[in-house]
Amino acid sequence: MPRPATAEAEIAEELAVVRPALLPAYTEALPGARAAVLTRLWRGLTHDPLPWVTGREDTRSGVVLRLADGRRLEGPAPDPYATGDRVTAVRLDGTEYDDPARLTADLAVPHSGSFAAELAHSAASLALSRAGQRGFDGLLPGSGDGVPVRDWEWEQRVVDGHPFHPNCRSRPGFSVAEQLAYGPEHRPVVKLGPLPVPAGECLVSGAWPEWLRDGERVLVPVHPWQAAHVLKGAEARPGTGAGALAAHPLMTLRTLALPDGPHVKTALSARLTSSVRDISLGSVAASAVLSDFGQAVAERTDGLLRITRTLGAVAAGSPDLTAQLRESPEEYTGLGERVVPVAALAATDLPRSPAWLARLARLALTACLRLLELGVALEAHGQNLLVVLSPDGEPVRLVYRDLADLRVSPERLARHGIPVPDVPDRMVTDDPVALRRKLFGSLVAGALAGTAGSGAALRAALEDAVRGLPRTPDLAALLDGPLPAKALTLMRLSPGTAGDQWTDLPNPLRFGSG
Known part of the structure; x- marks a missing residue:
């Protein structure tokens, strides 16, 4: 099996073709990206209830984990609430590892091979995301003084992804060109192709607007990645010409902000951090009811919290072809x-x-x-x-x-x-x-x-x-009590277990108190 670190070389090869000017910054960003992913992984290894970790010893220099096969995994004292690139290396039976993918592969526990590949991609994609910020002077389009003006401009500032998930930037199935074209941290404008579907074939919840209708057909905004990789057949490909919707991707990648309108949540059947997330038919059917319910209960917070309304939702027979329109949070400023x-x-x-x-x-x-x-x-x-x-x-x-x-x-x-x-x-x-x-x-x-x-x-x-x-x-x-948190590392090493799995973190109100 190829070593998982080849993800770094693969991205470098693609980058040399599609954006060669970024290659030096990408190479420079790789060590920090590995440390950022290793920091998240070490948090999971030391706090998730992993079945092959049989003991833990806190030492003056850090933590020693005893593995079921007798090996020892050693690293710095973990702060489960720390972010950044704090863990630069750990030791497995005396051998030092600064690469989270190679460490995971050499742990050789169930499903560690596939998880190692995900971690390699996460670190390499994170380096690409950080490289995209090099030479960026802090100014965003329309900001003037460097302070974002629009809600989507704030979201472009999030480069490292999830602060605690080892797969913080894992985007398998996305080429380098696609990451640059669709990732919010690269500040692109994405054109959503409206796909016409006969209204009789659609499940519609709420009020689907007239500007997304064409006579007896409903126009479903489709993400270009979804169009290229999931929708099959020429008749299922939306147009990207004059009728395309120019939008700014938000942190979730599949939700995008129209310049002067609502946010569009599209179907994007790709695995990002943990799972392939779609817009289920049940979610579409319940969206109007949930929206009204959310608005009603939010009124009981005396103005402390508002919930954005779902304006409309549509499903054209499959979770692969769905969309939701949601108010922009700017409506509440x-x-x-x-x-x-x-x-x-x-x-x-x-x-x-x-x-x-x-x-x-x-x-x-x-x-x-x-x-x-x-x-x-x-x-x-x-x-x-x-x-x-x-x-x-x-x-x-x-x-x-x-x-x-x-x-x-x-x-x-x-x-x-x-x-x-x-x-x-x-x-x-x-x-x-x-x-x-x-x-x-x-x-x-x-x-x-x-x-x-x-x-x-x-x-x-x-x-x-x-x-x-x-x-x-x-x-x-x-x-x-202890603080519950999703056991993100355990979940990626348990692909056959459905649903969330949990761990208990030290109570933050007693953190560091001994």
Whole structure:
């Protein structure tokens, strides 16, 4: 089997053809990209419940993991809330590894070969993303003074992808030319081809607009990658001429912002970080109901949080040919305000003092715990959760987008006189553990931790933020127990296991306290 690091050479070869001027910056970025992926991998190896790790020993110099076959894996003391390129090497039975793909391949545990290939691609693609920023003077189109103006411009600042997932930039199935053409960090304009489908063959939810109709046909916006790789037959290929929609890709890659209109969520049947994500037919059918429900429950946060409306959704017989139109978060800003995805905060030069981070954490916990008490657990990770900043940079309210992965509790909703919406069964649970995992794993272990950048900074922000909050059972679980987080490394090494798998991280409120 080829060594997984060949992904670096393959991208270099393609880059030499399609964008040779980037090749020196790409080569220079490779060591840092490997360290960034290794940092994320080491977090998973030391904190996920991996069945072949049989023991752990904390030493003065770091951590030793004992493997089932008797080998020892040694590395620095892990901070599960740290971001960046902090882990530059670990040792497996005395041999030093600075390449996460080679380390994973040589671990030789079940499914490590395929995971190693993903890690190699993640590191190489991350180097490509970082190379694309070299020589970039900080100015974005339309910004003038270097401060982004539009919501999509903030999203272009996120270069490294998921702050804790080892597959933070893995884009298998994308050539170098396609990464440059479609990746938001490369700042492209993507043309979505409208594919005409007879209205009688479509499932439509909400109000599909007239400007995306052609008589008795519905025009479905199609991502060009989807058109090239998934849709088959000339009759299934949308046009890219005068009728194409010029749009700016957001962090999710498959959702794009029209310059003066809504966001378009397209079908993009490619594996990015963990799984192939589509827009299921059930999601399309439930989108209008979910949108109305989200708007209604958000009203109970006293203006602390708003939820973007889904304007319309369409499915043309298959998850491979679907689309949703969603309000831009800019609809919820006032004069001089800016709306920024939480995941983009760490990638900007906005002032983020410890006190500022505590105010953000308090705003987020107040709003999201209130919704959780009502019976709605948001998946409030850094892509879905946005913060509205006042003209002087203070967090004033939150905006949440994309309701596809929330959870609702009939028991809690009934307690507050709220009817249970007609949503897919997978969204419905009264299990408090499942509800808290959904919220705390995304908000605290994800969005807030990624913004804080370390366990110590997260601890300080939370200590300040939780003062005075109502001591509900949900808050008590956050204060007193471990913090749930998705076991991202375990999930990639368990391809036959459906659904999310979880781990417990050290409580950030006690992090570093011994």
